[in-house]
Amino acid sequence: MPKKPLKIAIGQMNPTVGDYAGNTAKILNWIGKAERQGADLIVFPECALCGYPVWDLANKRAFVEEGLRQLKRIAATTRGKKIAVVLGFIDRLSGPQSQISDSYNAAAWIEAGKVRKVYHKRLLPAGDVFLGEVFFHPGRKPCVISFRGHKIGLTICEDIRDSVCKVKPLADLKSLGANLVINISASPYYRGVSRKREALLLSQVRKYKFPILYVNQAGGQDELVFDGVSLMTDERGRILFRAPAFSEDLFFLFPREPDSTRVESRTVPSHDGAEAYIPEMYQALVTGVRDYFRKNGFKKAILGLSGGIDSAIVACIAADALGAHAVKGVTMPGPFSSRGSWKDSEELAKNIGIDFETRPIQKMYRTFLNQTARGTKNGKCNQSPAMENLQARLRGLELMYSSNSEGRLLLATGNKSEFAMGYCTLYGDMAGGLAVIGDVYKTDVYKLSRYRNSIRHLIPDAILDKAPSAELRPNQRDQDSLPPYEVLDEILRLYIEKNLDCREVIRRLGKKKVRSGVIRETLRKVDHNEYKRRQTPPILRVTEKAWFGRRMPLTNRFPG
Incomplete structure (x- = not known):
């Protein structure tokens, strides 16, 4: 029977x-x-x-x-x-x-x-x-x-x-x-x-x-x-x-009965113009933010809006996860910020429907430099990375104050490419309680942004089209310090996701005419900046090898 x-x-x-x-x-x-x-x-x-x-x-x-x-x-x-x-x-x-x-x-x-x-x-x-x-x-x-x-x-x-x-x-x-x-x-x-x-x-x-x-x-x-x-x-x-x-x-x-069996598939729908994994990755990030807030009793979020693509997509994810009413974006123009970045941030916030504030940091910046200059031998502060990082840290200070005073969790907006290279500032743009896109490569940040815009156009075209810049010195561009992101992310995927050594990465990418010197310097920076990644907020995992699943020593002389 x-x-x-x-x-x-x-x-x-x-x-x-x-x-x-x-x-x-x-x-x-x-x-x-x-x-x-x-x-x-x-x-x-x-x-x-x-x-x-x-x-x-x-x-x-x-x-x-x-x-x-x-x-x-x-x-x-x-x-x-x-x-x-x-x-x-x-x-x-x-x-x-x-x-x-x-x-x-x-x-x-x-x-x-x-x-x-x-x-x-x-x-x-x-x-x-x-x-x-x-x-x-x-x-x-x-x-x-x-x-x-x-x-x-x-x-x-x-x-x-x-x-x-x-x-x-x-x-x-x-x-x-x-x-x-x-x-x-x-x-x-x-x-x-x-x-x-x-x-x-x-x-x-x-x-x-x-x-x-x-x-x-x-x-x-x-x-x-x-x-x-x-x-x-x-x-x-x-x-x-x-x-x-x-x-x-x-x-x-x-x-x-076997002949009448149908496959019921209710996975994330694909959208025209997006790689198949992008809608799924976006939903993973929204789910991660929503549950991190809900399960830990947080109700409201705050983040800095720079006018760039990273903070733009994090604002969209946060609003989709928590509701626009629970999210505040703050733009903090500094001495080298363009007017376009401030206007783009304002337009983004308006499109999403989140609260928006402008808090310039120029006065704090000048006050700090003047105070510091008094203690130097020549009475001056020389232009240096420390002055660039100071701007990021003043913004982090402003955001953390609001986080404390308003009961909002600060969302860090750095991406995986930046964290890999140390292209971020400790106690500045790395400050926060959750790093939403810290496991998302920069090239995927753009894909996520275009995907979100395909549902409803929230991110202004000016943000999508502009060259990435931290705007911490005159005429600064990310590519002044980093390889083009299309090249950088390919190097990082082979080194981090595939766990290939330097020679193998060079062999693989040499066929695509990526110079060996660029690869060596990239991997040197990845290894050197392990100490920074130890101090990031929790990072939502969306790639096969997330940072907290990659355990590397801080003291390490092995060259890739």
Whole structure:
């Protein structure tokens, strides 16, 4: 007799780390909704109960024990109900041999009022933005549950990557007769990750010949943004369902006959004239800002508007994330600012609908220089980078004062290309509580801006068309100090994203006639400015190798 298809609900959840009350309330609410719709099973993401990542909270006994209490509470509510639940949480060894650090990244199978089985994640991430092996012990055993005629195997995130590991979670489940594998995950977004993730899942489905249900976390947590895009495949490697990106919601899977199966795809729509990844990246940044503010209790934002492209796109992202009413832009003309930059900033603010103020810094600048000159031997201040950085620091001082006095979080507007090269000022334009585009290369800043303008024209053409300039000295242009951004960003991607050494970068780009001296000097500056990047605000991650996933020593004499 053929097995009755399971009616499965996906809880693509956006938990908050440590908010056990809020997370539990949402989980119980969704279990109730799924049961009323007649679902047999509801599946939540990795660590949905406690939020993810938790870092050293995994080793706080009180944190783990509160999660275990909430898990029992959730299990008790399923007594007398027909629905089963798969839920990610943190488990801990019990008994006299247990240690504070004996924590496991775990999945609970909840049914009929109790936790029927617990699975411990077997493959732990060992690099980049996650260090699972530092905070958790690896599990040792596979887990298969018999449920209404089905044999369901449980896995967590990295377990799906068993093709490159000695431990083979999927192979073990196949040998135990699993005919459906559930993978709960908290896999963060970066450019192109959804395609890579999907390709990996489908290759494993075709290898092991069982369907996989992949349930991912959605929403922002500190620097990370989780994209969701939960998936259901059949055993032949076809996608039966694809949840939308960056969307927290409860979805239902209704098994259909193979011939009538359609792929439901509600991912971020593409727009004419934009690379496919640009709309997705923009939505990731909006999600990251919105959740960083919401989860940390911030209501209002402030940022400096320079008349340049970086502050323009950050203003757009902030307004889309928080509402224009919650954002204030401040332009602070200095001794070398053009009138055009001030007017462009004013037009931008008007287009977006944010509050706008003008606060010149010339008087503060002159006062500081006059005071400092009195202490020099010749009574003068020589033109120098220190005088340029002073202007940025005065602007940072002005913005931080407003941040404190008005209860607004300051958004830093530097991009990844600038942070890479140290083309930024400590305690000046680097000041703030969140660096929105600090992981976005300058060339992508322009693409994001054109994409946003394709929806509604907010950024004035003058901002898009002008040559980038910090306007800290007469007739200054970024390209006086940096290679053209098209060249610079290609060098940086090879060095940072691909982790190539200097010789290999030269070999790759020599074919495009990029001079080796330009490459060497670029990489020297990247290495030299590690100390600055250690002092940036939290940076939203949107590329495969974000700064906080790239750990380099400050004291380092190795030449690239």
